[in-house]
Amino acid sequence: MTEPHSAVAEHAEHSPYLRHHFDSMEQQFDSATLGMWVFLLTEIMFFGGMFGAYTVYRSMYPAAFASTSMHMNPAFGAANTAVLIVSSLTMALAVRSARLGKQQALQMFLVLTMLFGIAFLVIKGFEYHEHWVDMKVPLFSGHWDYSNTPEFPHQAQYSHQAQILFCFYFFMTGFHALHMLVGVGLMTTILMMARHGIFSKDYFTPVEISGLYWHFVDIVWIFLFPLLYLIGNARKLI
Amino acid sequence: MSTALQTPEVAETPNYLNSEYGWKSWLFTKDHKRIAVLYIISITVMFFIGGIFASLIRIELLTPQGDLVNSGTYNKFFTMHGIVMVFFFLIPSIPATLGNFFLPMQIGAKYLAFPRINLLSWYIYIAGAIFALAAIVLGGVDTGWTFYTPFSSTYSNTFVITAAVGVFIAGFSSILTGLNFIVTVHKMRAPGMTWGRLPLFVWANYATSLIQVLGTPVVAITLALVGLERAFHIGIFDPAIGGDPILFQHMFWFYSHPAVYIMILPGMGVISELVTCFSRKSIFGYPFVAASSLGIAIIGFLVWGHHMFVTGMSMYASLYFSLLTMLVAVPSAIKIFNWTATMFRGSISYDTPMLYAFGFIGLFTIGGLTGLFLATLGVDVHVTDTYFVVAHFHYVMVGGMVLAYLGGMHFWWPKITGRMYPEGWAKFAALLVFAGFNLTFFPQFITGYLGQPRRYHAYAPEFQVLNVMSTAGASVLGLGYIIPLIYFLWSMKYGPKAGNNPWNAKGLEWQTTSPPPTFNFEQTPIVTEDAYAYGSESAPEEAHHHD
């Protein structure tokens, strides 16, 4: 709730970045974070729809999912998770230094976060390439090689169930990678704004907002990793 | 269209219409009122496009053997009627037009919380509309507005992906409006405007925003999966390649049932405003009416299974969803009873908005109760997918939502444009709409129970008489819609000038000039009394502005 104020004093003390329809910087900051959290709510439901469909199919075809996940390389998954967690750390430190007004540290951590984000995408690229070579991409019809699925040599129907896992693998990680790209784009704009010295101790809302977004994308991956890579229990390391 | 709005002699006092001119001032505006006017124009265009398809359907159904167009074209008619009406008129209409305009004013705010996101939501709506219109122009889509797989993903060869992308994009416009409303109501209320004093129109739009934010992403991902499945021939929902079409229906109706509450809840908010203003009484049982909006929003997410009783969903799931659908009907009943009780010992005037409110209360009661037929398992097996369902949801959507929209437009027209609409013509149009509507859709209850299935291009000959009655009613209804369009446009130029508070209503929006200034109020008002304090203990003619 806003504290009552008189119209005259309103224009004197606020910082240049206070939008005119807000009464105080604090109200603007709270509105921005609440707005971001409501947006993350919609993102949770967006990925939630896919998790729901994935869970239903996994309960319908447990055997097909377990044996198909032999083709996933958990080493890639674990590496990606570690990279993302480090990028989350650097993002948190970036927000912290923005809050304390340390411009150099802020820009350094933003660059680090972007580097780790790009590293994640590069690892993801290698993984997709490996699946492409391995003919495991059901998206392009005719490219999903039914015969080359060792666990079920000539069961076209069985590998139909298997291709559902790969469809969800590509959709979930694909949408996640898309969100990563948007995140990196967001980081570049925040970096440019930081370089122009826009942020200060009492105005750092954009950094906080992009931090929330980045951590959310990290959380989605935290759930994707066990669900997509570690299905078959007691599997030997590939 | 937009030039007609800025007639200089409307009001000398600076207001949001004459504060700046030129198309840039409209297309790059951050003023929630101008964005609301942009939405009103685009909503009306889409409404009449949907209406054209509706009239083509009704003409086609004059004869049992279906000889106006072949069945493929007829399927495209009802699909486009469904898509355009549901996603481009019903869902955005009251929140994006009247909500955008009046929610900030009713809580005493100068602006919405995120003005640029609000403009972005209109552009996204226009982008979605362009895709949908492209799907129409290129050749139409014939999957029904429900896009059921595996027909939509594998067997239909029409522009399904174009339409799905259009709906996908329009969904984000709805999300952004919802997000804006939630943050505005939480963070930007005027001092003294506690939750207990919020007007019920704001409560209804807040509950609607919760549904928009929680439900729309799921239909976005569902349509994305159908689009991807169609593009890459993979088998998420295609049983031949291991998918499960029932899962599509679960994911689709998870959003689409709360979507019907997105459509009706703002209408209920408008009716609460109309009934209180034209009975000059505060609402009966304010906390219950406000809580019932939230109740509908939350329980609305637990009931979608009643669309799938006959699809082979398990028996116990049908039991679960049937029971909860009975529960979701209770808040709607509370609202109806409270509106009726509000009129008790009131001083009721028969202005056009009140006529629409009477119509709404009557027709929404029929619509709601026929919904119980569809929630009752025994009867639903017989009547689902027949014209009984068509009649039910038109009673709620047209009898409820469109009447509320027209009532709200008439109620707030003087505030939006500073001009009064012609009362005589408006009353005539209201009666036309009421009569035409009942003649159109009541016979469909009868043909529904007789067993005429939905979406039929040619039907059994014994249903013809009832269908002819329905088409006759549709023509009266169509006329009833065109008259308001004419006199609203006429009134912008020639309508008598309306004062700041023609209905001497109590809301904050009536305490400022009409049309309101760009920042709604000279000073942020201080709220001291309850929402509808008609004849409250304070002086009956309290001063306009408290300092």
Place this chain on the structure above:
Amino acid sequence: MQVPLFPEAASSIARQVDYLYAYLSVVTIVMTGLIFAVVFFFAVKYRRKSENEMPRPIHGSVILEITWSIIPFIVMLSFFWWGAQIFFANATPPSNAMDVYVVGKQWMWKIQYPEGTREINELHVPIGRPVKLTLASEDVIHSFFIPAFRIKHDVVPGRYDTMWFTATKPGRYHIFCAEYCGTEHSGMVGWVTVMTDSDYENWVAAGGTEGSMAQQGERLFEQYGCSTCHQADQQGRGPNLRGVYGSRIQLTDGRSVQADDAYIRESILNPNSKVTAGYRPDVMPTFQGQISEEQLLQMIVYIKSLANPGAPASTGGRQ
């Protein structure tokens, strides 16, 4: 041109559905009439007499709110209870029901009888005997709907659905497709003819030229080489199918499944998903796309006919 206002009731449950419909209609008419009357009465009695008339505010009463929440909910629970009774009673077909197999294909209903007769968009049933319909679809979702019997069930591709009815009045009644299924959705209509027992007997005798479904199923059993592995004696590479239908099958992963139509269909199209204990997976090839839905139904009827007449099922194909 007389306008029918109420559909004929020609099945055992039609009467109950009509009573429930009447009960719901009465409640709706009473409630709507009440609301219309009260609103009309208030609108007239409390019309605005003078411009600045200001009635005393009434803020509400909690008791009234609670009463008009609880009472409607109780009335709705009665709808729910009665509706669920009919729904459940109609859910499980009686064991003595007569089998008919319905295959929905884009824009026609193909109906087969165990005696072998096959019809398009026509269904002949005797009066008074329960008839169980097994529904399958070859392409999209259809919905088998007989308004006069008050029954409807979606025909979802990839699985079997069952519905049943007992016709009570001879005559010809509509069959409609109720789930939108494409261009000729409105053309996918047919007739169900309810006949007295004598008419039905000579109708059955007249039809059925290529032998009963079981015989056709047997021919397919040979044609697709099923008999090479599923032999009558014990040591075939696949389980012996004699007496398998209806028994519980132990699977390799420990689960036990009832061998009904759906299990047999899945084992033909997707052999690897539920392999009987004691047999290796990846031996039986898939027949997905090679056997049509009708042939599948014929083979299932054949396997059903293999059940040992009278012999205990314990010595079934399991090792």
Place this chain on the structure above:
Amino acid sequence: MHSVPSVRTYVTVWAVLTFLTFATYYIAQIDLGPWNIVIALCIAFFKMSLVIFFFMNLKAESPLTKLFAAGGFFWMILLLGQFFVDYISRDWMPCGKMW
């Protein structure tokens, strides 16, 4: 505005998260039957709450923001749960009478 946590807390949270990642990875190798997925999801849930409370400093936010954060997660569970109202009870054969 809000108290700013020290670098040390962030680094320790990071260390715990990385440790948990590898923990999930190795626990998945031990065959615990149905328990595998349960443990994996619990670890993931714990990691999520770590990220939310420390990195996104939800702790310092208003209860309203916490409500929306929890609301989103709860709604997703609601969505998945109600799918299974249907899928679990598909093969419970109805016994003619309701119960």
